[in-house]
Amino acid sequence: MRPRLLPDDEPEGPPVRLVAWLPRADHLRMLGPVLDAARRRGWHVFALCPMGGPKDDAHRQREALSAQLGGLPVAPIRRGAGEALEALEHVDAVVAVGLIQQDWVRDWVMPASRSRGTAWVSLGYLQEELLQVLIHGPALLHEWDVATTSTPEGVEWVAEELARTRSAAVAREARRLFVPVGAPSLDPLLGLDRAACRAKHGLPKDGRVLLFVPAAHPHLMARWRWWVFDGPLSWLAAPLILPTYTRIGRAVRAYAERHEASIVVKTRAKNPDPPWLSELGHVVTDLSWHPHTTLELVVAADAYCGLVSGTALEATAAGLPQTHFFAWPPEASEHPLFLPLRQRFWLHCGPWNYPALAEAVHLHQGPWLAEAWVGNSRWPRRPAPEDCQAALRAITGPIDGNAADRVLDAVDAAR
Numbered sequence: 572m573r574p575r576l577l578p579d580d581e582p583e584g585p586p587v588r589l590v591a592w593l594p595r596a597d598h599l600r601m602l603g604p605v606l607d608a609a610r611r612r613g614w615h616v617f618a619l620c621p622m623g624g625p626k627d628d629a630h631r632q633r634e635a636l637s638a639q640l641g642g643l644p645v646a647p648i649r650r651g652a653g654e655a656l657e658a659l660e661h662v663d664a665v666v667a668v669g670l671i672q673q674d675w676v677r678d679w680v681m682p683a684s685r686s687r688g689t690a691w692v693s694l695g696y697l698q699e700e701l702l703q704v705l706i707h708g709p710a711l712l713h714e715w716d717v718a719t720t721s722t723p724e725g726v727e728w729v730a731e732e733l734a735r736t737r738s739a740a741v742a743r744e745a746r747r748l749f750v751p752v753g754a755p756s757l758d759p760l761l762g763l764d765r766a767a768c769r770a771k772h773g774l775p776k777d778g779r780v781l782l783f784v785p786a787a788h789p790h791l792m793a794r795w796r797w798w799v800f801d802g803p804l805s806w807l808a809a810p811l812i813l814p815t816y817t818r819i820g821r822a823v824r825a826y827a828e829r830h831e832a833s834i835v836v837k838t839r840a841k842n843p844d845p846p847w848l849s850e851l852g853h854v855v856t857d858l859s860w861h862p863h864t865t866l867e868l869v870v871a872a873d874a875y876c877g878l879v880s881g882t883a884l885e886a887t888a889a890g891l892p893q894t895h896f897f898a899w900p901p902e903a904s905e906h907p908l909f910l911p912l913r914q915r916f917w918l919h920c921g922p923w924n925y926p927a928l929a930e931a932v933h934l935h936q937g938p939w940l941a942e943a944w945v946g947n948s949r950w951p952r953r954p955a956p957e958d959c960q961a962a963l964r965a966i967t968g969p970i971d972g973n974a975a976d977r978v979l980d981a982v983d984a985a986r
Contacts, residue, residue, distance in 0.1 A: 590662050590666070603861030603862075619655070623651070623675070652680050664986065694719055698720065701726075717982065722965055725912075732911070750981050751968065757888050768867040783851060784877030785837075808938070821941075832873070836849075837855055869888075880895075884963065887928065920961070927954050929962065
């Protein structure tokens with residue numbers, strides 16, 4: 572961490588009081604590194620868990636989340652805006668994930684607390700904040716004192732889109748208001764030990780480990796596609812020449828057996844998984860958010876394969892060779908405003924498709940490509956670190972362990 576230096580003749584003031592706004596447990600993957608960095612600076616930190624949203628689950632896991640933060644106070648907000656404003660009295664800054672909060676937070680808590688001098692700082696995640704600005708316009712950024720994103724390349728992309736669809740003035744506003752900081756969620760990677768991660772998750776001490784990430788259920792995709800892939804219309808897969816979930820599972824198992832590798836399957840509670848996944852290998856769900864279980868598994872593994880997913884970022888940052896299965900074309904599941912970014916930064920020499928690092932297998936163009944992958948693929952070599960950095964540059968920025976500190980520098984600048 573970069574030391575925080577003050578001139579000899581300038582006394583340091585009272586510690587900054589920083590709050591993590593934590594409605595969902597999975598937000599801790601981004602907020603945890605920021606809170607750790609704040610404590611290293613001597614700041615006073617705690618977390619608040621607002622309730623009421625359909626995915627707000629952090630209040631039910633307060634003790635576990637506090638333990639993952641080294642005993643940091645984690646308190647619920649049960650009675651809405653009044654209780655939240657009382658808890659935020661004398662707080663210097665609030666850090667939250669995403670630009671769009673619940674209406675009662677956005678309409679009441681944020682304006683009232685900002686008027687008292689509390690700065691609100693948004694953490695970007697997977698560049699979804701860029702999509703939010705395309706949908707709602709840059710006026711959304713004015714609701715925050717600091718709106719962070721990961722990279723200058725992402726800012727330039729959204730500015731280009733805004734200039735094309737709105738105006739040059741709107742594009743300039745996005746360039747001015749977005750603050751690139753990197754990806755705090757990846758900061759903990761540098762402190763993880765491979766042997767310790769294998770032991771923690773019950774993986775073999777020696778030998779090859781293949782990390783398999785199963786399918787997410789894209790909410791924007793036509794229902795019939797999922798039903799053909801894994802549902803009541805799976806009988807249509809053959810006449811439509813489309814892949815099925817079970818066919819991919821069989822291919823992954825055959826590939827692992829061919830190369831004498833153990834399989835660890837990383838699932839997520841929000842995605843209902845088929846029961847046969849446990850037949851592939853050792854199944855691990857989200858056991859911890861800080862450090863995130865996915866980070867521990869990419870450090871423990873030797874290679875990665877799975878249905879195309881954002882987990883490619885963690886795998887690339889950890890230096891894993893990868894195979895990504897496209898069971899449907901990207902335009903079937905991506906938001907149409909976000910598809911150009913996916914194609915430019917993720918698919919064109921990005922973490923989903925990069926020479927000697929990541930192979931894209933487009934099964935929607937031919938389901939037999941799953942068996943071809945098994946028969947033709949050697950066990951991959953580790954990619955060069957410079958290739959991993961190049962594949963991630965436009966999405967995450969440098970993986971240097973300092974993204975959380977750059978967030979705090981932005982907090983300091985906003986106070």
